Every structure is written in structure tokens, then in C-alpha cells.
Amino acid sequence: QVAINTFLEGLKKNQDAFQEKVLEKINILVEKSNMQVVEKNIPQDCSGESTTSNIRTPRELSRTLKNLSKQDGYQFIPEERIESVRNSGVREKLNNVLKDKFQDKFTHLEYQVSVTQRYNSERVKFRESQNPDFGDQQKSRRRIRSRQHKLMKRRQLKVLESERPIWKHVKAELMSEEEGEIDGAVLCQKPSWRTDKLNEIINTIDERLKADPKFRVLMNRRKYAQRPCSRPRPTKYFPAELVQPE
Numbered sequence: 586q587v588a589i590n591t592f593l594e595g596l597k598k599n600q601d602a603f604q605e606k607v608l609e610k611i612n613i614l615v616e617k618s619n620m621q622v623v624e625k626n627i628p629q630d631c632s633g634e635s636t637t638s639n640i641r642t643p644r645e646l647s648r649t650l651k652n653l654s655k656q657d658g659y660q661f662i663p664e665e666r667i668e669s670v671r672n673s674g675v676r677e678k679l680n681n682v683l684k685d686k687f688q689d690k691f692t693h694l695e696y697q698v699s700v701t702q703r704y705n706s707e708r709v710k711f712r713e714s715q716n717p718d719f720g721d722q723q724k725s726r727r728r729i730r731s732r733q734h735k736l737m738k739r740r741q742l743k744v745l746e747s748e749r750p751i752w753k754h755v756k757a758e759l760m761s762e763e764e765g766e767i768d769g770a771v772l773c774q775k776p777s778w779r780t781d782k783l784n785e786i787i788n789t790i791d792e793r794l795k796a797d798p799k800f801r802v803l804m805n806r807r808k809y810a811q812r813p814c815s816r817p818r819p820t821k822y823f824p825a826e827l828v829q830p831e
Contacts, residue, residue, distance in 0.1 A: 642695070642698060642699045642702050643691060643695060643699070645687070646683060646687070646691065646695065646696070646699040647699065647702075647703075649682075649683065649686065650679060650683075650699060650700065650703040651703075653679060653682060654703065654707070658675075658678065659675060659678060659679060659682075660675065661675050661676075661703070661704045661707050661708075663704075663707040663708045663710065663711035663712075664711055667701065667704050667708075672704065676700050676701075676704070679700045679703070680696050680697065680700055683696045683699070683700070684696060729762055729763070730757065732763055733757040733758065733760040733761075733762070734757045736757075736760050736761075737755070737756075737757045737760050739794060739800060740787065740790045740791070740794070742794075743790045743793040743794055743797075744790060748786055748790075751782075751783075751786065751824075751826055751827070752786070754823060754824050754826075754827060755783070755827065756819075756823075758819050759776065759779060759783065759819075759823070759827060759828070761773040761774055761775050761776065761809070761814070762774050762776075762814045762816060769806065770806055770807075770808045771806050771807050771808065772808055772809075772810045773807050773808065773809050773810065774809070774810050774812065774813055774814035775809060775813050775814065776813060776814055776816055776818070777813035777814070777815075778818040778828055778829045779827070779828065779829070780825075780826060780827055780828065780829055782826055782827075783826065783827045791804055791807075818831070
């Protein structure tokens with residue numbers, strides 16, 4: 586009887602240990618799945634690179650990450666991509682520290698985005714140190730994107746109900762670029778890959794804006810240059826009604 590009880594106790598311990606290993610593997614798979622979902626939800630800019638500039642990082646997370654980045658073991662290698670083995674490990678450690686400290690105060694997405702933005706800031710500093718003109722290039726890109734978003738919002742105000750099925754797929758990266766100013770006029774360049782149908786809709790909307798006293802002066806200053814802009818076509822999918830196929 587004693588031998589049987591000893592055998593049963595040993596069997597139970599083995600079962601408990603096996604269950605713990607299974608649960609541990611399940612948790613790891615769930616965590617990886619959540620990270621993949623978060624990364625898919627992080628928007629991309631027109632170059633196809635991940636960008637988190639339009640997601641606000643809570644100040645507490647930013648301050649904590651800034652302090653952690655001064656400690657050994659929590660520092661990104663800015664000359665490497667965020668997907669590198671070293672940076673992936675740092676990103677995971679930072680996420681775990683934030684979750685342990687703040688628990689459920691912030692969402693999983695906010696933790697992920699905060700860490701990604703911390704890497705991006707270190708990456709920008711590194712690239713600026715390597716190329717003095719990089720900072721000016723980044724400022725120029727941000728200024729162009731900001732103007733494109735503002736232009737799109739103005740045009741959305743004049744979209745008719747019949748145009749909404751097409752316009753709902755339009756994003757800011759499909760807007761024209763402002764090349765510069767000459768004699769008070771703002772020179773704009775249409776993307777070469779934009780379809781004639783979308784150009785026609787945009788021209789019609791712009792005429793409605795010009796007819797509105799609120800936007801008349803602003804829109805009349807816009808003059809289109811002869812040559813289209815050399816910006817590459819978006820890497821993400823757009824309907825064939827908006828972007829010409831390659």
C-alpha cells in the first residue's frame with residue numbers, strides 16, 4: 586500500500602509539472618500573438634515603415650523609459666533595426682518592466698507603442714549624428730505630412746454623399762505635395778501614380794472649396810507644377826480607382 590501511495594504521489598507531481606510547462610508555453614504563444622496583433626495595428630507611412638507619431642504616449646511611460654534607457658541592459662542599439670536580436674530583447678524587457686510597474690493602468694498597445702517610440706527617438710539621434718542634414722530632412726518630411734493631413738481634412742468637408750464610397754479609401758499620402766512658393770503662389774505636385782478618376786474628384790472638390798469664402802484665398806494660392814512629384818507609390822494597398830497599378 587505504501588509503494589502504491591508513493592507511486593501515485595510521484596505521478597501527481599509529474600502531472601503538475603507537465604501542466605505548468607504546458608501553461609507556460611501557452612502564455613508565451615499568447616504573448617507573441619498579442620505582439621503581432623499590436624505591430625499590425627501600428628500604422629505605416631507612405632514608405633512602408635512603421636510609424637507611431639500619431640499615437641500619443643502617456644507622459645508617465647515616456648519618463649520611465651527615459652530613465653530606464655540610462656541603465657545597462659535597457660539600452661537600444663540605434664545603429665541596428667528594432668527587429669534585431671539585441672533590440673528585440675531590450676524591447677521585451679522594457680515591456681515587462683512597464684507592465685510590472687503600471688499593471689492595468691495602460692493598454693497593451695500603449696506599452697508597445699511607447700517602447701517603439703523610445704527606440705525611434707534613439708534612432709533619430711544616431712542618424713542625426715551620422716548625417717548633419719538628416720534632422721532637416723526629417724523636419725521637412727513632418728511638415729509635408731502635416732500639410733497633407735490638413736489638406737485632406739479640408740477636402741473632406743466638401744465631399745458629396747455620392748463620392749463617399751470612393752473617398753472613404755482616400756488617405757493623406759494620396760494628397761499632393763507643396764513644392765514651394767513663388768510670388769505668393771504655392772506650387773503643388775500631383776503624384777504621378779494617382780488615377781485620373783481620383784484627380785477629377787479632387788479637382789471638383791477643390792472648386793467647391795474655392796467657392797467657399799472661408800477657403801477661397803487659401804485654395805486660390807495653390808498652383809500645380811507641370812511635373813508630377815517623384816514620391817514613390819504607397820506600399821500598402823489602395824483600390825485601383827485611386828492608385829494606378831504598376
